[in-house]
Amino acid sequence: MDIKVSSDFLTGLLFCGLGAVAIIIGSSYPIGTASRMGAGYFPLMISSGLVLLGGILIIRSFLVETAEVGHVDFRPLLMLVVSILLFGLLIESWGFLVAGVLVVVGARVAGRHYAPLETALLAVGLTVFCLLLFVYGLGLHLPATHLW
Amino acid sequence: MELFHDIGLGFSVALTPWNLVYGFLGVLLGTIIGVLPGLGPVATISILLPVTFTLPAPAALIMLAGIYYGAQYGGSTTAILVNLPGESSSVVTAIDGYQMARKGQAGLALATAALCSFIAGTLATVVIAVAAPALAEVALDFGPADYFSLMLFGLVAAVILAHGSVVKAVGMILVGVLLGTIGIDANTSLERFTFGIPSFGDGIDFAVVAMGMFGIGETISNLEQKDSARTFVKEVTGLWPRWADMRRFIKPALRGTALGGCLGLLPGGGPVLASFSTYALEKKLSKRPAEFGRGAIEGVAGPEAANNAAAQTAFIPMLTLGLPSSAVMALMIGALMMQGLSPGPQLMNQRPDLFWGLIASMWLGNLMLVVLNLPLVGIWVKLLSVPYRMLYPAIMLFCCIGVYSINNNALDVVMAAVFGAFGYIMKRLHCEPAPLLLGFILGPMIEETLRRALLISHGDPMVFLQRPISLSFLVMTVLLLLVLVAPMIRVTRERAFEEGAD
Amino acid sequence: MKASTPVTRRAGLAVLLGAAAGLAMASPASAQSDYPNQPITVIVPFAPGGASDFAARLLQPRLSEILGQQIVVENRDGAAGNVGMDIAARAKPDGYTLFLGNVGTVSINPYLFSSLRVKPLEDFIPISIVADTPGLLIANPAFPPNNVKELVEYVKARPGEVNFASPGTGSVNRLEMEAFRREAGLDMVHVPYKGGAGPATADVMGGHVSLMFVTISSGINHVKGGRLKALGVTTRERVEQLPDVATMAEQGYPKSVSSSWQGLLAPAGTPQPIIDKLHAAVVEAMKDETIKKRMAESGVIAVSSPSPADFKAYIQADAAKWSGVIQEIGAKAD
Numbered sequence: 015m016d017i018k019v020s021s022d023f024l025t026g027l028l029f030c031g032l033g034a035v036a037i038i039i040g041s042s043y044p045i046g047t048a049s050r051m052g053a054g055y056f057p058l059m060i061s062s063g064l065v066l067l068g069g070i071l072i073i074r075s076f077l078v079e080t081a082e083v084g085h086v087d088f089r090p091l092l093m094l095v096v097s098i099l100l101f102g103l104l105i106e107s108w109g110f111l112v113a114g115v116l117v118v119v120g121a122r123v124a125g126r127h128y129a130p131l132e133t134a135l136l137a138v139g140l141t142v143f144c145l146l147l148f149v150y151g152l153g154l155h156l157p158a159t160h161l162w
Numbered sequence: 163m164e165l166f167h168d169i170g171l172g173f174s175v176a177l178t179p180w181n182l183v184y185g186f187l188g189v190l191l192g193t194i195i196g197v198l199p200g201l202g203p204v205a206t207i208s209i210l211l212p213v214t215f216t217l218p219a220p221a222a223l224i225m226l227a228g229i230y231y232g233a234q235y236g237g238s239t240t241a242i243l244v245n246l247p248g249e250s251s252s253v254v255t256a257i258d259g260y261q262m263a264r265k266g267q268a269g270l271a272l273a274t275a276a277l278c279s280f281i282a283g284t285l286a287t288v289v290i291a292v293a294a295p296a297l298a299e300v301a302l303d304f305g306p307a308d309y310f311s312l313m314l315f316g317l318v319a320a321v322i323l324a325h326g327s328v329v330k331a332v333g334m335i336l337v338g339v340l341l342g343t344i345g346i347d348a349n350t351s352l353e354r355f356t357f358g359i360p361s362f363g364d365g366i367d368f369a370v371v372a373m374g375m376f377g378i379g380e381t382i383s384n385l386e387q388k389d390s391a392r393t394f395v396k397e398v399t400g401l402w403p404r405w406a407d408m409r410r411f412i413k414p415a416l417r418g419t420a421l422g423g424c425l426g427l428l429p430g431g432g433p434v435l436a437s438f439s440t441y442a443l444e445k446k447l448s449k450r451p452a453e454f455g456r457g458a459i460e461g462v463a464g465p466e467a468a469n470n471a472a473a474q475t476a477f478i479p480m481l482t483l484g485l486p487s488s489a490v491m492a493l494m495i496g497a498l499m500m501q502g503l504s505p506g507p508q509l510m511n512q513r514p515d516l517f518w519g520l521i522a523s524m525w526l527g528n529l530m531l532v533v534l535n536l537p538l539v540g541i542w543v544k545l546l547s548v549p550y551r552m553l554y555p556a557i558m559l560f561c562c563i564g565v566y567s568i569n570n571n572a573l574d575v576v577m578a579a580v581f582g583a584f585g586y587i588m589k590r591l592h593c594e595p596a597p598l599l600l601g602f603i604l605g606p607m608i609e610e611t612l613r614r615a616l617l618i619s620h621g622d623p624m625v626f627l628q629r630p631i632s633l634s635f636l637v638m639t640v641l642l643l644l645v646l647v648a649p650m651i652r653v654t655r656e657r658a659f660e661e662g663a664d
Numbered sequence: 665m666k667a668s669t670p671v672t673r674r675a676g677l678a679v680l681l682g683a684a685a686g687l688a689m690a691s692p693a694s695a696q697s698d699y700p701n702q703p704i705t706v707i708v709p710f711a712p713g714g715a716s717d718f719a720a721r722l723l724q725p726r727l728s729e730i731l732g733q734q735i736v737v738e739n740r741d742g743a744a745g746n747v748g749m750d751i752a753a754r755a756k757p758d759g760y761t762l763f764l765g766n767v768g769t770v771s772i773n774p775y776l777f778s779s780l781r782v783k784p785l786e787d788f789i790p791i792s793i794v795a796d797t798p799g800l801l802i803a804n805p806a807f808p809p810n811n812v813k814e815l816v817e818y819v820k821a822r823p824g825e826v827n828f829a830s831p832g833t834g835s836v837n838r839l840e841m842e843a844f845r846r847e848a849g850l851d852m853v854h855v856p857y858k859g860g861a862g863p864a865t866a867d868v869m870g871g872h873v874s875l876m877f878v879t880i881s882s883g884i885n886h887v888k889g890g891r892l893k894a895l896g897v898t899t900r901e902r903v904e905q906l907p908d909v910a911t912m913a914e915q916g917y918p919k920s921v922s923s924s925w926q927g928l929l930a931p932a933g934t935p936q937p938i939i940d941k942l943h944a945a946v947v948e949a950m951k952d953e954t955i956k957k958r959m960a961e962s963g964v965i966a967v968s969s970p971s972p973a974d975f976k977a978y979i980q981a982d983a984a985k986w987s988g989v990i991q992e993i994g995a996k997a998d
Binding site for chain 2: 024039091101105110140
Binding site for chain 3: 208211212215301302303304305306348349350351358360361363364429479483484485486487489491492493494495496497499500502504506507508569570571610614617618620
């Protein structure tokens with residue numbers, strides 16, 4: 015997908031958004047005074063600065079010509095992020111072997127490397143290798159697999 | 163001379179065949195665990211620390227030193243090879259080290275990192291042996307106000323790290339600072355931005371942000387490119403530094419050692435501040451500043467020397483005063499206590515054998531590191547010639563294991579995925595991750611020292627100007643701002659339409 | 665992948681290294697009776713190298729000797745010790761998972777963190793205290809007052825001017841100062857630090873902050889070395905290692921008696937015979953001269969409770985005291 019929007023404009027929008035969200039959430043924290051700062055003082059200063067910078071970027075993107083974002087491929091982004099999310103969500107309930115195989119397979123699909131045999135071998139091989147080296151060899155604490 | 167006698171005593175304690183074996187084992191274990199993305203020295207040492215409890219004191223000390231340097235170097239290895247800074251001070255190494263690897267110079271970068279670390283480690287050990295007590299006094303003089311001004315200077319210097327737009331770099335720093343405020347506020351115990359999730363109370367782990375922004379984000383954008391990603395690394399050239407390379411890196415390494423050695427004395431951010439202020443310095447001094455960010459050997463040599471020197475001088479407050487200046491040093495004190503030793507002035511007088519033995523161990527640890535890692539360089543580089551379609555799934559798996567193992571917390575992995583997406587988006591918007599990470603590391607310290615300084619002065623902001631150390635850093639900050647802003651104004655005036663585009 | 669025994673990473677490592685060094689860990693498997701017939705895990709809710717870890721690892725060899733089973737120390741740190749406490753509270757109450765609690769996790773955190781699920785006095789059965797670390801009131805040597813009486817006069821003449829440090833807003837050392845401050849009616853400014861006693865102590869040593877409470881183990885060397893001076897100690901009687909330092913009580917502040925303690929607890933539901941057996945083992949272990957000596961070297965007093973019930977009463981009194989202080993300062997949180 016081609017995004018024909020100025021990257022500076024989007025960055026500005028993002029900075030403004032992040033700053034605004036932080037200001038809104040942080041509005042419940044006591045501000046205090048400059049000499050005796052409350053929990054909200056410093057975050058407010060920083061998020062206001064962020065909104066200001068975002069504003070500068072947005073305004074500037076209208077005044078001067080800036081680069082467009084260009085072609086973005088959403089597949090690797092979504093697939094890879096989802097497979098790592100799955101690792102995080104499944105490792106404690108299903109254990110390391112399942113989560114490990116999933117993340118390798120997910121990563122392969124994200125990069126459009128299907129080749130089923132290679133993928134399967136890689137997934138199983140890597141996961142078992144890690145299990146042997148890190149769990150049995152070095153004693154890292156990874157949850158054992160129990161599908162049942 | 164007494165110094166030689168003392169050092170001789172140290173080596174007589176440390177230099178036994180068994181101790182060398184333990185030292186080597188320490189470096190090996192430290193490197194293996196440290197290479198796992200996300201497991202920096204603190205995590206590695208806490209995993210391996212109990213192992214040393216069963217050993218006699220000198221063996222335990224030398225093994226710990228080995229683990230420490232091994233873990234530190236392991237972090238740099240992944241930073242260079244696959245753009246995964248294993249700990250905060252190797253963020254800077256990742257910038258140029260990884261670019262060198264992409265150009266086929268991974269071996270050169272790794273060897274440079276190891277050699278510069280060794281040079282810095284050796285010199286810093288000498289400094290400890292000669293001047294530790296005097297330097298510790300200097301560290302005590304640093305009050306919260308001074309520390310705040312130094313951090314502020316560091317944050318402004320972080321802008322130099324970026325080779326793109328200054329406005330975006332500042333924005334990324336602020337985003338990092340904001341992320342750093344997540345967690346329980348140290349002054350009031352109020353939970354900030356934790357969304358009611360208990361494990362956010364301690365804040366987000368550095369490694370989670372770094373793995374996401376660097377490792378995962380980078381992999382996503384590699385997968386996106388049609389062809390270049392398939393040949394991950396161009397032809398591998400120059401495994402070993404040649405004479406010309408050495409001439410290029412020796413000066414940055416020495417400057418890095420000096421800067422790192424000084425900053426390492428200060429609590430908290432020593433090694434991080436050291437590595438990127440050295441980077442900023444080298445970029446400013448270089449005749450070819452444009453090469454920085456694109457694989458400049460000086461950008462690896464300086465910061466690596468600096469963070470190793472800082473890692474070494476961080477021992478000074480602990481050894482001479484018994485005060486830990488970082489989480490790693492607190493672990494070291496715990497390890498010494500388990501051996502029935504309490505670090506501090508008494509140790510030096512009552513057990514000179516162990517005090518000097520520890521110093522000799524430090525140097526031996528550094529030596530072991532080079533001995534172990536130079537031969538490994540070849541193997542690491544071979545790993546890069548594995549086709550990328552096999553390599554990146556492995557990197558992703560290692561990332562997941564590493565991030566999970568920091569706290570045995572699955573939520574950390576989920577957060578790393580989120581930061582991966584964020585990192586990729588920011589990369590596409592031409593915003594670099596390094597300034598964000600530095601903001602993330604320095605932000606909490608800035609807030610802490612600012613509030614503390616004002617509490618101590620009972621709200622009088624003049625404290626920042628009245629203390630000479632603080633004042634000098636503030637003046638330097640203003641000067642640096644002028645240097646940074648001047649070209650921007652000029653550029654705007656000349657109506658250049660694209661500011662610092664790649 | 666079902667492990668038959670809960671051998672943890674520490675044990676795995678120890679075996680790996682032990683084998684390499686020819687120091688294989690002794691594991692006499694002869695069970696005296698039914699319990700214990702497998703390794704016992706002690707969860708320490710802090711990182712290796714801290715005071716709790718120190719106590720646990722000192723106790724470990726002697727305790728496993730007495731019980732005839734391997735004791736595995738497992739560090740589960742995070743959220744001021746609450747992570748480890750939560751894990752221990754939810755463990756099977758069979759005597760094979762124990763918890764090394766301390767003043768912070770058991771007596772303070774429940775009143776500090778409203779979100780804490782664990783109720784230590786309901787979710788655990790106390791076994792015995794193992795270590796008692798008094799608090800020490802330290803000051804920069806250049807700070808004029810030399811004892812508590814002079815300190816009170818000095819601060820009363822300068823309300824709101826004197827700063828005191830603490831290793832954290834919810835730390836026992838901060839609460840000790842708050843309790844003393846109320847008892848003496850002093851107006852001082854609290855400067856909180858984080859990351860243990862180190863950074864705060866450094867600033868007292870550097871003269872940036874005037875005074876603070878620390879545990880005797882983290883302050884004793886600095887006092888002996890003349891880097892800091894001690895104004896008082898929070899014990900009933902003077903401590904052996906610092907005989908010249910008067911107690912807070914003898915200087916007129918009898919409420920300032922407190923301790924950073926560590927003790928062994930078991931998850932609620934653990935059978936009473938097991939509790940009794942463990943209690944007897946701890947009492948026996950704490951008589952060990954090596955343990956006593958090693959603890960004394962760092963200012964810690966090796967102790968044990970006369971009975972599990974006694975330890976429970978001790979915790980109840982301790983918790984009541986700190987929850988009271990927390991409520992008072994909570995009313996005017998800074």
